[in-house]
Amino acid sequence: xxxxxxxxxxxxxxxxxxxxxxxxxxxxxxxxxxxxxxxxxxxxxxxxxxxxxxxxxxxxxxxxxxxxxxxxxxxxxxxxxxxxxxxxxxxxxxxxxxxxxxxxxxxxxxxxxxxxxxxxxxxxxxxxxxxxxxxxxxxxxxxxxxxxxxxxxxxxxxxxxxxxxxxxxxxxxxxxxxxxxxxxxxxxxxxxxxxxxxxxxxxxxxxxxxxxxxxxxxxxxxxxxxxxxxxxxxxxxxxxxxxxxxxxxxxxxxxxxxxxxxxxxxxxxxxxxxxxx
Numbered sequence: 001x002x003x004x005x006x007x008x009x010x011x012x013x014x015x016x017x018x019x020x021x022x023x024x025x026x027x028x029x030x031x032x033x034x035x036x037x038x039x040x041x042x043x044x045x046x047x048x049x050x051x052x053x054x055x056x057x058x059x060x061x062x063x064x065x066x067x068x069x070x071x072x073x074x075x076x077x078x079x080x081x082x083x084x085x086x087x088x089x090x091x092x093x094x095x096x097x098x099x100x101x102x103x104x105x106x107x108x109x110x111x112x113x114x115x116x117x118x119x120x121x122x123x124x125x126x127x128x129x130x131x132x133x134x135x136x137x138x139x140x141x142x143x144x145x146x147x148x149x150x151x152x153x154x155x156x157x158x159x160x161x162x163x164x165x166x167x168x169x170x171x172x173x174x175x176x177x178x179x180x181x182x183x184x185x186x187x188x189x190x191x192x193x194x195x196x197x198x199x200x201x202x203x204x205x206x207x208x209x210x211x212x213x214x215x216x217x218x219x220x221x222x223x224x225x226x227x228x229x230x231x232x233x234x235x236x237x238x239x240x241x242x243x244x245x246x247x248x249x250x251x252x253x254x255x256x257x258x259x260x261x262x263x264x265x266x267x268x269x270x271x272x273x274x275x276x277x
Contacts, residue, residue: 002027002051004059005070005119005126009046022047022061032061033093052126055094067091068117070126073152073164075114075185078107088115088128102129114154114185137168143192143201146208151190153182163190163203171201178205180247206248216248216256221265224275232272 002008002024010022013029020037024030032049041047049061067090068074076088079095086107087095098107098115107113107130115128116135129135132154143149143165151173155162160175161182173182173190182188193204207215224231233242234257239250246253257273260266267274 001025002030004051004053004124007048007050007065009048010061012041012043012045012047014043015041020047022049024051024059027051027059030059030061032063036061036063038063050092052092052094057125062092064092066096066117068115068128070118071167073114073116073132073154073167075112076128077112078109081107081109088113090117090128096126096128098128098130102127102131104130112185114152132164133170136164136170140199141165141169141201143169143195145192145194147192148207149190149192149203151188151203153184153186153188155184156182165190165192165201165203169201171203173203173205180205214259216246216252217260217265219246220256220260220273221275224266224273229275230272231274234268234272236270 002010004027010024010030013021013023015037017034018031019034020032020041022030022032030051032047038047047061047063049063050065051059051061054060067076074090076090076096078086079089080087085097085099086103087097090096096117113130114132115130116132117126117128118135119125120127149165150167151163151165152167153161153163159172161173161178163171163173165171171192188205190203190205191207192201193208194202196202233245235254242248242250242253257266257268261268264276267276
């Protein structure tokens with residue numbers, strides 16, 4: 001069944017000079033504008049289209065896929081601000097509206113914002129919102145320490161970075177465990193570090209336990225290759241220097257070196273480490 005905000009396979013009913021009319025079922029006949037009509041359309045055939053509203057609030061079809069589907073979070077650019085709200089470029093001819101009520105702070109043309117895209121329950125139109133936490137899942141989660149998860153950064157506090165987890169819940173990356181600049185809307189892979197008694201989730205950018213050491217082994221080998229096979233970093237290096245180079249503790253670094261040495265992948269010298277031939 002055809003629904004606004006979803007893709008659907010719709011039957012071609014007839015062709016007019018301004019486009020194709022498709023069978024939208026309960027939605028009614030839906031226009032695919034002439035600019036998107038494929039060569040030699042077959043009446044009675046089917047097209048895979050995305051449904052939304054045009055500038056006159058009529059259901060319309062497009063062969064394109066927007067930069068963000070309803071239910072998703074995305075970082076989009078504001079291209080206009082009018083008396084009804086801000087409009088974002090989401091890859092379709094009609095820009096995506098962010099009503100003033102859905103703006104946590106007033107949006108400005110040219111800036112990029114992390115938004116949640118959804119179908120408004122009142123109007124039935126597709127809109128976006130910068131009020132991220134309002135659109136996170138309220139259902140209790142089932143995440144466990146050690147789980148690998150997809151993260152989208154959406155804010156920063158004195159404690160660290162707030163992140164959306166797998167598009168449903170939120171968690172916190174503590175500042176002391178982040179050794180790189182993170183921007184709102186940035187996507188990265190993370191890990192569940194801890195789940196507190198109140199259900200709140202602590203996150204990490206580094207794999208826990210042995211997985212963390214294995215990841216570090218790969219990073220060390222890659223860095224050695226880039227440096228021509230030798231790196232003046234080793235057991236003699238200070239914890240601060242190791243942390244600055246790799247963002248890990250000296251203990252974790254030594255664990256990775258021990259594992260690489262056991263695999264005969266490296267040689268440990270007085271001045272540093274070298275790739276084994």
